[in-house]
Amino acid sequence: MKLKIAVLPGDGIGPEITQQSVKVLKAVADRFDHEFQFDDALVGAAAIDLLENPLPEATLDLCHKSDAVLFGAIGHPKYDNNPDAKVRPEQGLLKLRKELGLFANIRPVRTYEKLLDQSPLKRERITGADMVIYRELTGGIYFGEKSTAEDGKSAQDLCFYSEEEIDRIAHLAFKAAQQRRKKLTLVDKANVLETSRLWRKTVKTIAKEYPDVELDFLFVDNAAMQMILNPTQFDVILTENMFGDILSDEASVIGGSIGLLASASVGNKNAMFEPIHGSYPQATGKGIANPVASVLSAAMLLDHFDLVEEANAVRKAVEVSIQLNVCTQDINKENHYTTEKVGDFLEGLIA
Amino acid sequence: MKLKIAVLPGDGIGPEITQQSVKVLKAVADRFDHEFQFDDALVGAAAIDLLENPLPEATLDLCHKSDAVLFGAIGHPKYDNNPDAKVRPEQGLLKLRKELGLFANIRPVRTYEKLLDQSPLKRERITGADMVIYRELTGGIYFGEKSTAEDGKSAQDLCFYSEEEIDRIAHLAFKAAQQRRKKLTLVDKANVLETSRLWRKTVKTIAKEYPDVELDFLFVDNAAMQMILNPTQFDVILTENMFGDILSDEASVIGGSIGLLASASVGNKNAMFEPIHGSYPQATGKGIANPVASVLSAAMLLDHFDLVEEANAVRKAVEVSIQLNVCTQDINKENHYTTEKVGDFLEGLIA
Ligand SMILES: CC(C)[C@H](C(=O)O)[C@@H](O)C(=O)O
Ligand SMILES: CC(C)[C@H](C(=O)O)[C@@H](O)C(=O)O
Numbered sequence: 269m270k271l272k273i274a275v276l277p278g279d280g281i282g283p284e285i286t287q288q289s290v291k292v293l294k295a296v297a298d299r300f301d302h303e304f305q306f307d308d309a310l311v312g313a314a315a316i317d318l319l320e321n322p323l324p325e326a327t328l329d330l331c332h333k334s335d336a337v338l339f340g341a342i343g344h345p346k347y348d349n350n351p352d353a354k355v356r357p358e359q360g361l362l363k364l365r366k367e368l369g370l371f372a373n374i375r376p377v378r379t380y381e382k383l384l385d386q387s388p389l390k391r392e393r394i395t396g397a398d399m400v401i402y403r404e405l406t407g408g409i410y411f412g413e414k415s416t417a418e419d420g421k422s423a424q425d426l427c428f429y430s431e432e433e434i435d436r437i438a439h440l441a442f443k444a445a446q447q448r449r450k451k452l453t454l455v456d457k458a459n460v461l462e463t464s465r466l467w468r469k470t471v472k473t474i475a476k477e478y479p480d481v482e483l484d485f486l487f488v489d490n491a492a493m494q495m496i497l498n499p500t501q502f503d504v505i506l507t508e509n510m511f512g513d514i515l516s517d518e519a520s521v522i523g524g525s526i527g528l529l530a531s532a533s534v535g536n537k538n539a540m541f542e543p544i545h546g547s548y549p550q551a552t553g554k555g556i557a558n559p560v561a562s563v564l565s566a567a568m569l570l571d572h573f574d575l576v577e578e579a580n581a582v583r584k585a586v587e588v589s590i591q592l593n594v595c596t597q598d599i600n601k602e603n604h605y606t607t608e609k610v611g612d613f614l615e616g617l618i619a
Numbered sequence: 620m621k622l623k624i625a626v627l628p629g630d631g632i633g634p635e636i637t638q639q640s641v642k643v644l645k646a647v648a649d650r651f652d653h654e655f656q657f658d659d660a661l662v663g664a665a666a667i668d669l670l671e672n673p674l675p676e677a678t679l680d681l682c683h684k685s686d687a688v689l690f691g692a693i694g695h696p697k698y699d700n701n702p703d704a705k706v707r708p709e710q711g712l713l714k715l716r717k718e719l720g721l722f723a724n725i726r727p728v729r730t731y732e733k734l735l736d737q738s739p740l741k742r743e744r745i746t747g748a749d750m751v752i753y754r755e756l757t758g759g760i761y762f763g764e765k766s767t768a769e770d771g772k773s774a775q776d777l778c779f780y781s782e783e784e785i786d787r788i789a790h791l792a793f794k795a796a797q798q799r800r801k802k803l804t805l806v807d808k809a810n811v812l813e814t815s816r817l818w819r820k821t822v823k824t825i826a827k828e829y830p831d832v833e834l835d836f837l838f839v840d841n842a843a844m845q846m847i848l849n850p851t852q853f854d855v856i857l858t859e860n861m862f863g864d865i866l867s868d869e870a871s872v873i874g875g876s877i878g879l880l881a882s883a884s885v886g887n888k889n890a891m892f893e894p895i896h897g898s899y900p901q902a903t904g905k906g907i908a909n910p911v912a913s914v915l916s917a918a919m920l921l922d923h924f925d926l927v928e929e930a931n932a933v934r935k936a937v938e939v940s941i942q943l944n945v946c947t948q949d950i951n952k953e954n955h956y957t958t959e960k961v962g963d964f965l966e967g968l969i970a
Contacts, residue, residue, distance in 0.1 A: 347810075348809060349836065352820075358810040362811070388741055388744045388848055389740060389741070389847070390740070393739045409811075412775070416816075416817065420820075421781060422779065422782065422817070423816065424763070424779045425777075425778045425812045425813050426778070427775060427776045427778065428774075428775040429773065430773040431771075431773065459694065459698075459707060459709040460709060461765070461776045462766060462774040462775065463774045463776050465767075465774065466773070466774040468700070469703075472700075489865050489868035489869075492843065492868050493869055496740070496847060496872045497872055510808070511865075513808075514843045514865060515843070516840075517840035517844045518840075518844055518869065526844065546841070
C-alpha cells in the first residue's frame with residue numbers, strides 16, 4: 269500500500285517521540301512491502317515562533333493532501349500564563365481538528381499485566397480494565413462562540429451541539445461496541461445542561477438501531493468517580509468534547525502511565541493519530557519521554573487502513589518491550605532506557 | 620447560641636441521613652447549652668410530587684428566614700432519563716443556591732488512617748492527602764442561558780463569568796490557604812476557554828494581596844489525572860462550577876467512600892450544608908446509607924457559627940465511630956451497622 273503521511277511533531281517532547289513512530293512505521297513499510305511517504309510540517313508554538321501562525325497554510329494543505337496525519341504534541345508554558353496572548357499553540361491543534369473534520373477522537377485504555385503494580389490503583393481494581401472512549405472532537409464548548417467583554421471584566425464560552433454532530437459519532441461508538449463487549453455508556457450532565465439532554469435523547473433514538481448493545485447513562489461527576497472505583501465496568505464510553513478531555517486524561521492513570529495512551533481522530537475524509545499526553549515541556553530534549561503512546565498511535569493509523577497484521581506487529585513489539593522492561597523512566601524507574609533507545613528496540617523487533 | 624435551622628431532606632436517602640444529623644445537632648445543643656430550632660421543608664422530587672415545584676415558595680421563604688440550611692440530597696431516576704421533563708428535582712437545588720447567593724461550595728477531602736486500605740488507591744499514594752476544594756457555585760455553565768432550538772435539533776448552554784464572581788470566591792480560597800499549607804491551585808482550561816483565561820487573569824491579580832500563598836495552575840484534564848496520581852500535592856483547589864463538580868466527586872475516591880464527604884455552601888448572608896453524595900435512589904429506605912457525610916456537614920455548620928468546640932466534638936465522634944468500625948456497609952463490609960444505628964452511636968458519643 270502507498271500512504272502519504274503528514275508528520276506534525278509540534279512542541280515540547282513532540283519531535284522526539286514522533287521520530288520514534290516514524291522509525292517504526294518505516295520498519296513496517298520495509299517488512300510488509302509498503303510505500304510510506306513522510307512529509308514534515310510545522311504546528312503549534314514551533315510554528316508561531318517561525319511564522320506567527322500556529323497552523324500555517326502550508327501545514328493545513330499538506331494534511332489535506334495526505335492520507336493521514338501523525339501528530340506529536342502541542343503547547344508551551346510561555347502562552348499558558350499569559351491570558352493576553354492573542355495567538356496560542358493550541359489554536360493550531362483545534363483548527364486542524366476542525367478543518368479536517370475530525371469529529372471522533374478514539375482513546376483506548378487498557379492495562380498490561382506487567383505494569384499492573386505501576387498504577388496508583390490497586391491491582392484488583394484494574395485487572396481486566398479495557399475500555400475505549402469516544403470523545404466528540406469538533407463541537408461543544410471548544411468551538412462555540414467565545415468572547416471577552418470590551419472592559420475585560422467578563423467572558424463567555426458557548427457550548428453548542430446539533431443532533432447531526434451527535435449522530436455521527438454515536439454511530440461509530442455503537443459500531444465499536446458491537447465489535448467489543450456490547451456495552452455503551454453515555455456520559456453527560458443531563459440534570460443540568462440542555463446540550464446533555466439533546467445528547468441523551470439523540471443517543472436513545474440511535475440505540476434502537478443497535479438492539480444488541482446495552483446502553484446506560486452516567487452523569488459526568490459520577491463517571492469521574494466510577495472511572496477509579498470500578499474501571500472494569502466500562503466498555504465503550506461516549507461523551508462530548510470537554511467531558512471526554514477530562515475523563516480520558518483521568519483514565520490514563522489506570523494503565524500506570526499516560527505515556528502509553530494512543531488516540532485516533534477520524535472524520536469522513538481525514539484521520540489523525542496522536543498520543544493523548546501533552547507536550548511535557550519540562551522533559552524536552554532529555555530523552556526521558558515515553559514514545560509508546562505515539563508508537564501505538566501509529567498502530568492505530570495502520571488499523572485505520574486495514575493493515576491489521578502490521579498494526580498487530582507494532583502492538584506486539586510494544587508488549588515485548590514492556591515485558592522486557594525496555595522502557596523509559598516513567599515505567600522503568602531503576603534502569604531506564606532513553607526515548608531513542610526504546611524507539612530503536614521497537615524498530616528492531618519489527619524489522 | 621440560638622440558631623434557626625431549615626432542614627431540607629429532599630430525595631432518595633436524603634431524609635434518612637439528614638435525620639441522623641438533626642439527632643447529632645440536638646445532642647450538641649443539649650450538651651453545650653444552645654437553642655437550635657429545626658424546621659422541615661420540601662425540596663426536589665418530593666416537592667414536585669406534592670406541589671409540582673422543586674423549590675416551593677414556602678421552602679425558599681423558610682431558608683431566607685433561617686440562619687442555616689441543612690440539605691439532604693436531590694434527584695430521582697424517573698426524571699433523569701426523560702429529556703422532555705420540564706420540571707426536574709435538580710432545578711430546586713440550583714435555584715436554592717442562586718436565590719440564597721451561595722457562591723462558594725467548600726469541599727474538604729481527607730483520609731482516615733483506619734480507612735486507608737478501603738481506597739481504590741494504594742495506601743502510599745494517599746497517606747496524608749488533605750485538601751479542600753473551593754468550587755464556584757452560582758455561575759458558569761450551570762446558570763448561563765440555555766436553550767433548545769424550536770425543531771429540537773440543536774441545543775446550547777452558555778458559560779459566563781464576571782470578574783466579580785471570580786473575585787469573591789478567590790478571596791475566600793486564598794484566606795483558607797493562609798490558614799492551611801499556603802498553596803492554592805487554580806484549575807481551569809485556559810488553553811481553550813475564554814472564561815478560564817478570565818479566571819487566570821483575575822486570580823493572578825488577587826494573588827498579589829496574598830504574597831504568603833503559593834499560586835499554581837493546572838489544566839482540568841491534567842488535574843483529573845494528578846488528583847489520582849499524587850493527591851498529596853494539593854492544599855486548596857480553586858475552580859469554576861462544572862470543573863468543581865467533576866473534580867470533587869473524583870476526589871471522593873481518595874478517602875474510600877463518597878459517604879464521608881461533607882460540604883458547606885456559603886454566600887454573603889446565607890449558608891447551606893450538604894453531603895456531596897447524591898440521592899442514591901437504589902439505597903432508599905434500606906438503612907444502608909452512610910450518614911457521616913451529612914453529619915460532617917452539620918459539623919461545618921457549627922464551624923460556620925464559630926462553634927469550634929462543638930464542631931470538633933462532632934468530628935471526634937465520627938473518628939471514634941470509624942476507629943471502632945461502627946460504620947455502614949460502604950465501609951464495614953462484614954458487620955455493618957444501619958444508618959440509624961450509626962446516628963444513634965454518634966448521638967450517644969456527644970451526649
Ligand atoms: C491541548 C488541548 C487543546 C487538547 C484538548 O483539550 O483537546 C488536549 O488536552 C487533548 O486532549 O488533546
Ligand atoms: C445534583 C446536581 C445538580 C449537583 C451539581 O451538579 O451541582 C450535584 O452533583 C452536586 O455536586 O451538588
